[in-house]
Structure formats: structure tokens, C-alpha cells
Amino acid sequence: SQKIEQNSEALNIQEGKTATLTCNYTNYSPAYLQWYRQDPGRGPVFLLLIRENEKEKRKERLKVTFDTTLKQSLFHITASQPADSATYLCALEEKYGIQGAQKLVFGQGTRLTINP
């Protein structure tokens, strides 16, 4: 069966350190994978998209890797700050139906806390 798993429900990191979140998937072959941030009481906010032919993508203090052999994406936040505390969701595309319609499927999220 198809599955998306994020490494842990919760992660606590000391301020200034690098936070690394993991997203593993099985029985998917996504053309790309996305990462979102969700704060309590708010909808998810798009952060980064990485395509299957890209090994790495960066945006300011964020870095995402995508290994289609391992079926894994890593999400890094360097020089972490308390303001980075949030739930982070990975999402990938799923094709379905005869006509190859697409939809986004989300992981369960990792709640990241950066301690001052």
C-alpha cells in the first residue's frame, strides 16, 4: 500500500542548531515533493518544491534534498530560531484514475520546537 511517513511526531532542537526532518514514502513515484509549514490554528504555508531530477534545493536557511532511490526527502533548517517552531508537512503528488488525474497527498507532519 502507499504510505508517507515523517520521521517523528515531535522534535525538540536547541536554538542555533540545525533541525533535520525526514519524509519517507513507499509505492509512489512522484515527479516532485513539497514541504509546508503549519502554525496552530492556521492553514499550511508552502515553503519549497523539489523535482525528481533535483538533488537539493535551498531557500535562505532552508534546504531540501530528494533521493528517489531511497524514496526519501530531508528538510533542514540551519541556525534554527524559536520562530521556526511549527508543524512541518511533506506532500507529494499521486496520479490516479484512468486519465491520470493528480492530487497532493500529505504526511502526518512533524511538530518542531526550537528551544531558546
Added chain:
Amino acid sequence: SAVISQKPSRDICQRGTSLTIQCQVDSQVTMMFWYRQQPGQSLTLIATANQGSEATYESGFVIDKFPISRPNLTFSTLTVSNMSPEDSSIYLCSVGARLSTDTQYFGPGTRLTVL
């Protein structure tokens, strides 16, 4: 990016009643989606709201329970019908720029509690 508003932001409803949630976007968009996020869970797609035709529902969701309207390219409604406590959840509207799996922008959500 798109700015999305939802109404109501939260509601407490009695079992057996229905609630209609509105989603308004500040620009015309092709793709609009409705998600459910149950407590402590990730997002589950309910349906894709198609302008000018019936919504496309995901497995486990049916039109009688979750009727959807999409009268134009900036507005959609989701109704949660004949509610039970199991429907208590956050309901989120989202829009995509072009294709169904492009970057999606989410509304703030509607927190529904059914007693």
C-alpha cells in the same frame, strides 16, 4: 500567491444539523480543493471543486454528505450535512495556481465542533 478567506472561522453545531463553509479567493483560480484535518492528523482531500460542473470526490467522501458549490472562479462552498461528532475537524479550502499539484495556497481553516 493568492489570499484566501473562509467563513466562519469556527462553529459549534448540534448533531444532525448542517453547516455551510464559504471560501473566497482574491483572484480567479482554476483549481480549488477542500481538505479535512482531524485533530492531530494530517490533511485529507475531500474533493476538488470544479467550476461549472460537479465536484470530484475522493474515496470515502460522498456528495450527499459534503455537497460543494463552485459558482465562479473565486468562490466555493462546502456543506457538512447531517453532522455527527465524528465530523468535528478543521476544514480547509485551498487553491492551486495551474495544475492540480502545483503549489497550493490554503485558507485559514474552519474549526468545526459537533456536539
